[in-house]
Structures are given as C-alpha cells and as structure tokens.
Amino acid sequence: MVLTCPVGTGRTLSKQGRAGHSRRGLLRAGALVALGGVATPLTGCGLLDRDDAPPEPDALEPLVAESLALEARHRAAATAVPALAGRLNPIADAHRAHADEMRRMIGRPAPSGTPTPGPSGSPVTGRAAVLTELRRAEQQGQTNAARACAAAPAERAAMLGSIAAARATHVEALA
Amino acid sequence: MSERTERSEGREHMPDRRSVSPAPGPTQVLADALAAEYAAIWAYGVIGVHLADAARTAARAAEAAHRSRRDALLLQLAEGAGQVPADRAGYALPYPVTDRAAALRLAVEIEERTAGHWRAALPHTTGADRNTALAALTDCALRATRWRRTAGVNPVTVPFPGRPA
Known part of the structure; x- marks a missing residue:
C-alpha cells in the first residue's frame, strides 16, 4: 500500500515526469517501511522498561469478553438458521448492551466495529442443535455473571445482577 | 407502559422502585x-381471575412464589430492630384489569416492578442476602419473560431486567 502512493520525503520527484515514482523514491519508501517495522518494537520495549506496572486487568474484563462472544454466537446462529433470527438478534443486542455497559463502568471506551467472531468452533447447524448449544452457553454465562455479582463491589452489583438475570431469561427464550 | 399510566394518574399506592431514598440501608431495601x-401477591389475585387453563396455573404458581419470598422477608426483618412494613388492604391498579390482555400486561409489569426492588437491594447487601436478592430478581425476570411469551409480546426479554427505564 505504501508503495502505491506518493511518499512525502521532502524532495519532489518532478524530474521523473508523470510516472511519479523514481527508483530512489521507491527505495526510500522501502527504507521507511523497514524503519517503521523496527521502530515499533523499540518503542514497545521502551514502554515496558519504565517503572510503571501495566494496568491491572479489571475484574469485569472476562465478562465483557463473554458478552461479546455470546453476541457473536447468536449472530452466527441467526445467520445459519434465518428462521431463528427474530428470536436470536434481540438476545445478541442485549449481550452487546451488556458489554457496552460494563466497559462504561470499567472506564474504557468500546472499540468500534462489528463483533469479533467468537471461538465458536465448528458451526452447529439445525434448529434444535443451535438452540441447545446457545442454551448451554447462556447457562454457563448466567453462572459466571451470578458469581461476579456475588463478589462485586456495591456500585457494580445491580448491573451484574441484571446481566445474570438477563442471561437466565435468554435460556428461557431459547427453550 | 404502566409507569406512564401511573404517572399520568398520579397514583401512589403501588410501591415505585424509583421512590427509594438515596442511601437506604439493607433493612430499608429489604422492607421495600x-x-x-x-403488592405482587395482591395483584395476582386480580390477574388470576382473568386467566384460564395453563395461564391461570402459572398465575397461581407465581403468587405462591411471591408468598414464599414475602414469608422469608417477614422472618428476616422480624429478627432486626427495624420496622416491618404491614400489608395493605388493597392497591390501586395502574389501569382497569377486566380481560386477559390487561391481566397479562399487569403480570409482566408486576414482575418487572418486583424485579426492580430486588435489584435495588443488591448494592446494599452482601453474602447470603445478596444471593437471595439475585435469586429473587432472576425469578421475577423469568416470570416476566414467560408472561410476555403468553401475551405474544416480542421480544420476550429485556436487556437489563429490573433496571428503571
């Protein structure tokens, strides 16, 4: 990509006419790419060498990841079995809302974009099998959220309680 | 839905989860x-008569579940020093409940409302009390989902059960 664009090296390439890319220019661009490739890890080392400890992962991070994985599973299942989309998409939306709410509470903004495809393994097909798989995932999710609610500080207990209860209702909705 | 109706009618008999004082203690939230x-037990008496068959059976089971929670709370609060609120003779309904549709709508709203009170107890409790509150919140949310399905409401779930709208 870099090589297809004019590179701002500070010197014009007008001598080369309309073609725009001299051999020297291309080499210079390549050198910049190489430098960039080297410079990034160096910067990384510099950060790691500082005295600041890396930020402790928030206790909610695993639940955020679980919500996003559950969202991805429901979206994938809705694609695989379109007849279930009307049931599954609201549940997927709820998982996304849970992830957003937890991130807000953690104080980290949500990365934009579509959900990452979760580690769903081999795609399950067939209406009954899809529902069974999703119910199992929601049950595990409910257990995890309930455990988190029990251990949470007061300011997070209500939100986690709602998430645990929501996951329980998902099991019901998937029955 | 009901909350809009309630506000417009200026009702104050049904306990409103948003009227909880800013910093209640565990006893206060459990009293709420x-x-x-x-109120839920009373409402199911109204709801049940407009339902038939499986829905009426479900209403009876729901009422029994709320009685069970009530009894546990009465026992628990009686052990403390605080005042135990008494039941009322009756509660004003948010709208007339004269048919199956209104009964199912009220059932959903009663469960969401009760879920909200249990949810409000979570930050003020720890250990076994918090687990009880979460179990009660979850049970209410499940019943609300089942009533939505019975009523043909879609989706049958809400993202944050018990959270004030």
Whole structure:
C-alpha cells in the first residue's frame, strides 16, 4: 500500500515526469517501511522498561469478553438458521448492551466495529442443535455473571445482577 | 407502559422502585422488597381471575412464589430492630384489569416492578442476602419473560431486567 502512493520525503520527484515514482523514491519508501517495522518494537520495549506496572486487568474484563462472544454466537446462529433470527438478534443486542455497559463502568471506551467472531468452533447447524448449544452457553454465562455479582463491589452489583438475570431469561427464550 | 399510566394518574399506592431514598440501608431495601411482594401477591389475585387453563396455573404458581419470598422477608426483618412494613388492604391498579390482555400486561409489569426492588437491594447487601436478592430478581425476570411469551409480546426479554427505564 505504501508503495502505491506518493511518499512525502521532502524532495519532489518532478524530474521523473508523470510516472511519479523514481527508483530512489521507491527505495526510500522501502527504507521507511523497514524503519517503521523496527521502530515499533523499540518503542514497545521502551514502554515496558519504565517503572510503571501495566494496568491491572479489571475484574469485569472476562465478562465483557463473554458478552461479546455470546453476541457473536447468536449472530452466527441467526445467520445459519434465518428462521431463528427474530428470536436470536434481540438476545445478541442485549449481550452487546451488556458489554457496552460494563466497559462504561470499567472506564474504557468500546472499540468500534462489528463483533469479533467468537471461538465458536465448528458451526452447529439445525434448529434444535443451535438452540441447545446457545442454551448451554447462556447457562454457563448466567453462572459466571451470578458469581461476579456475588463478589462485586456495591456500585457494580445491580448491573451484574441484571446481566445474570438477563442471561437466565435468554435460556428461557431459547427453550 | 404502566409507569406512564401511573404517572399520568398520579397514583401512589403501588410501591415505585424509583421512590427509594438515596442511601437506604439493607433493612430499608429489604422492607421495600417486602412491600413490593405484598403488592405482587395482591395483584395476582386480580390477574388470576382473568386467566384460564395453563395461564391461570402459572398465575397461581407465581403468587405462591411471591408468598414464599414475602414469608422469608417477614422472618428476616422480624429478627432486626427495624420496622416491618404491614400489608395493605388493597392497591390501586395502574389501569382497569377486566380481560386477559390487561391481566397479562399487569403480570409482566408486576414482575418487572418486583424485579426492580430486588435489584435495588443488591448494592446494599452482601453474602447470603445478596444471593437471595439475585435469586429473587432472576425469578421475577423469568416470570416476566414467560408472561410476555403468553401475551405474544416480542421480544420476550429485556436487556437489563429490573433496571428503571
């Protein structure tokens, strides 16, 4: 990509006419790419060498990841079995809302974009099998959220309680 | 739905989860939950008569579940020093409940309302009390989902059960 664009090296390439890319220019661009490739890890080392400890992962991070994985599973299942989309998409939306709410509470903004495809393994097909798989995932999710609610500080207990209860209702909705 | 109706009619008998004082203690939030359970039990008496067959059976089971929560709360609060709220003779309904559709709508709203009171207890409780509150919140949310399905409401779930709208 870099090589297809004019590179701002500070010197014009007008001598080369309309073609725009001299051999020297291309080499210079390549050198910049190489430098960039080297410079990034160096910067990384510099950060790691500082005295600041890396930020402790928030206790909610695993639940955020679980919500996003559950969202991805429901979206994938809705694609695989379109007849279930009307049931599954609201549940997927709820998982996304849970992830957003937890991130807000953690104080980290949500990365934009579509959900990452979760580690769903081999795609399950067939209406009954899809529902069974999703119910199992929601049950595990409910257990995890309930455990988190029990251990949470007061300011997070209500939100986690709602998430645990929501996951329980998902099991019901998937029955 | 009901909350809009309630506001417009200026009702104040059904306990409103948003009227909880800013910094209640565990006894206060459990007393609020008890008041919500009283109202739910009373409401199911109205709801049940407009339902038939499986729905009526479900209403009876729901009422029994709320009685069970009520009794546990009465026992627990009686052990403390605080005042145990008494039941009322009756509660004003947010709208007339004269048919199956209104009964199912009220059932959903009663469960969401009661879920809200249990949810409000979570930050003020720890250990076994918090687990009880979460179990009660979850049970209410499950019943609300089942009533939505019975009523043909879609989706049958809400993202944050018990959270004030």
